[in-house]
Each structure stands twice: as structure tokens, then as C-alpha cells.
Amino acid sequence: MLNENDDFHNATREGLALFASYSPNTFFWYEDKSSAIQFQEQIILADHFYLTPLLPLLTGDGQFYVLALSQSHVGLLRGSRDTIQPVLVAELPESLSEAIGIEETEPQMQGRPAISGGPQTAVYGGYDPADAAKEHVNRFLHRVERAVYAAIGDSSAPLIVVALDYLYGMYQQINTYPHLVGERIALNADVLDEKELHQAAWALVDPIFNQHRSQALEKYHHLQNSTLVSNTPADILTAAYYGRVEALFVSLAAPPLYGRFTPETALLEVQKISRPYNANLFDLAAVQTVLHGGVVYYVTDLLDAHHPMAAIFRY
Numbered sequence: 001m002l003n004e005n006d007d008f009h010n011a012t013r014e015g016l017a018l019f020a021s022y023s024p025n026t027f028f029w030y031e032d033k034s035s036a037i038q039f040q041e042q043i044i045l046a047d048h049f050y051l052t053p054l055l056p057l058l059t060g061d062g063q064f065y066v067l068a069l070s071q072s073h074v075g076l077l078r079g080s081r082d083t084i085q086p087v088l089v090a091e092l093p094e095s096l097s098e099a100i101g102i103e104e105t106e107p108q109m110q111g112r113p114a115i116s117g118g119p120q121t122a123v124y125g126g127y128d129p130a131d132a133a134k135e136h137v138n139r140f141l142h143r144v145e146r147a148v149y150a151a152i153g154d155s156s157a158p159l160i161v162v163a164l165d166y167l168y169g170m171y172q173q174i175n176t177y178p179h180l181v182g183e184r185i186a187l188n189a190d191v192l193d194e195k196e197l198h199q200a201a202w203a204l205v206d207p208i209f210n211q212h213r214s215q216a217l218e219k220y221h222h223l224q225n226s227t228l229v230s231n232t233p234a235d236i237l238t239a240a241y242y243g244r245v246e247a248l249f250v251s252l253a254a255p256p257l258y259g260r261f262t263p264e265t266a267l268l269e270v271q272k273i274s275r276p277y278n279a280n281l282f283d284l285a286a287v288q289t290v291l292h293g294g295v296v297y298y299v300t301d302l303l304d305a306h307h308p309m310a311a312i313f314r315y
Contacts, residue, residue: 019049045276052283064205065152066197067144068189069163069171071096071137074144075189076151077197084198092147099140141171149177158208160201162189181208213297216247220312228315231307233281234268237261239313240285243292247312250282252298254308257281282309 020027044050066077066084072095076087093099152159159177161168162185172180185192185200192200223229230236239245241263259270260278271278286296289311303310 017054021049046279048279048284050280050283051287052280062157064158064160064201065155066185066201067148067159067161067163068192068197069144069161069167070189071140071167073190076148077194078157079198079201081202084194084201086194087151089147089151091143091150093140093143096136096140099143100136137167138170138174141167142174145171145174145176153177155179158205160185160204162187162192162197162200164188181205212295213299216295216297216312217249217299217301220247220249220310223312228313229310230313231303231310233257233259233270233285233309234261234266236309236311237268237281237285237288238263238266239311240288240292240294243294244313244315245285245289245292245294245311246314248285248289248294248296249299249303249310250286250296251303251308252300254282254303257308285309285311 018027063078063080065087066079068075068077074092074094076089076092077084078087079085148159153176156179158179158181160181160183161171163171164186168184168186181204183204185197185204187200220229230239236245236248240248256274257270257280258272258274258278259268259281261268261281261284268281269278270281274280289296
């Protein structure tokens with residue numbers, strides 16, 4: 001357990017989440033090594049795990065990836081609004097030389113005679129060292145791309161590449177990750193520290209996150225008075241449990257909404273305070289939305305005290 005773990009007690013961290021239950025081997029702890037999550041210290045006792053403080057990592061403006069790419073160094077980092085940290089990726093080469101090894105080229109002819117229906121003519125150019133170098137870089141980038149996709153291929157987070165022109169152009173051609181940001185950080189990745197990387201990357205992804213949220217809000221308003229949107233908690237919770245929520249909006253200003261919800265009957269009991277037998281209904285709706293592939297947005301507009309959450313339904 002943690003009381004016997006010296007590394008745990010000696011380490012400094014921004015946050016710590018502990019999850020425990022009566023089930024065998026159900027004790028998990030997560031320290032904040034990926035992104036800073038600001039939350040109040042609290043203990044929650046309920047019949048389910050309380051995940052709301054961790055949801056900013058999974059929301060529509062939660063996280064992004066940065067691929068620092070040069071011939072002498074490769075690194076993948078995961079960032080949020082406030083921090084950025086390296087990600088350990090299996091099979092990701094650290095450099096071009098590590099990816100392809102040190103290869104010795106065979107002696108090449110500078111030219112050779114050719115017979116073309118007349119006097120011998122010297123034809124030169126049977127080998128171009130630049131072609132071999134480009135082939136090495138191409139093989140290197142293919143290894144990088146495969147490793148990156150294996151690590152984040154299931155994610156929908158934006159990926160930003162930090163690279164000079166020629167490397168980025170080649171990488172862009174072989175990339176298969178669908179959320180690669182078209183604009184890159186056109187700097188040498190070798191000379192940037194993590195803080196500079198974060199600042200440059202956030203400047204690119206912040207407009208993307210804002211655009212996604214704005215598009216979702218616009219779609220919500222467009223679908224008003226239809227059955228594809230709702231601000232009724234019972235309807236939203238039912239749809240979330242059955243995978244119908246495409247986007248969930250939760251008010252940042254609203255106090256927690258407590259209650260009990262039975263998915264089978266869509267019965268919702270709203271209660272004034274937290275009890276061991278009830279739940280934060282925002283938490284239930286958000287978790288079920290994320291589990292079924294939906295997106296959660298925390299907003300300051302759209303919602304009011306009487307309607308603290310709203311949703312767009314897939315059908």
C-alpha cells in the first residue's frame with residue numbers, strides 16, 4: 001500500500017486522486033504527472049466512483065499532444081491549458097540514428113561509359129548521396145508515425161508538430177492520425193524547453209477548442225424546439241446511459257445537483273444535499289457521456305440556475 005511506498009511519500013505533486021471500494025483489488029491512485037487539475041480537497045462516499053474533478057482531461061477543451069521532431073531528438077508530450085509533460089511511447093525512436101542505425105554506404109561509381117550507337121559517352125550520376133539521406137529520413141519518420149499512432153490513435157485530441165519545414169512536409173504526407181493540426185510550430189524542437197513548447201502549442205489549440213465549443217453551442221441553438229436537444233436532467237441522464245448524448249453542456253456556475261437516477265425506468269429523484277446513497281447528477285451525466293463517445297463542455301453561458309445542464313442527442 002501507499003504507506004510503504006517511499007517514492008510516493010517523497011514525490012511532490014499537484015494533485016492526487018484515490019479510488020477504493022470493497023471489491024477485491026479495487027484500489028487505484030493517480031498522481032498528477034500529465035496535466036494540472038485544480039480541485040478542492042474532498043472525500044466522497046457513494047456507491048460509485050466520483051470522477052467530476054478528472055473530467056477536464058476528457059472534455060472538449062481538455063488536452064492536446066505535441067510531437068517535437070528533429071533528426072537528433074523525438075518526443076511526444078501531452079498538454080492541457082496549464083501544463084505539458086512527456087509521454088512514454090513504446091517503439092518511438094529517439095533520433096534518426098537510433099531509428100535506422102549507422103549505415104555504411106557502398107563505394108559508388110562516379111560515372112560509367114555507355115554505348116549509344118556511336119562514340120563512347122561518359123554518363124554520370126549513377127548515385128546521388130542526397131537520395132540516400134532522404135530515404136533514411138523517410139524511414140525514420142515512418143517509424144515515428146507508427147509509434148505515435150499506436151500511442152494516441154484512439155484519441156480525438158489535437159496533435160501539433162514542432163519541426164522545421166522539410167521534416168514537417170514529409171511527416172504530413174505519411175501521417176494517419178486524423179486530428180493533426182494543419183499549422184505547426186515552425187521552430188527547431190532541439191532548442192525549446194517544455195514551457196516554450198506549451199506556450200507555442202496552446203496558442204494554436206486554444207482557437208480550435210473555442211471553435212469546437214462555439215460550433216456545438218450553435219448546433220444546440222439551431223436544434224431548439226426539436227427532440228434532438230434537451231435541458232431536462234431526467235431526459236439527459238437517460239440518453240447519456242444509452243449512448244445518445246453527442247454533446248453535454250454543464251454550467252460552471254451551478255451548484256452540484258444531487259439525486260438518484262434509475263436508468264431502467266428513467267426515474268429521477270432530485271435531492272438538496274449529498275448523501276451516501278445519492279450522486280452528483282452532473283457527474284453521472286458527464287461520465288456516461290464520455291464512456292459512450294460523447295463530448296462534455298463546461299460553459300458559462302447558455303445555462304441558468306433552473307437549467308444547469310443541456311445536451312444534444314445523436315438521435
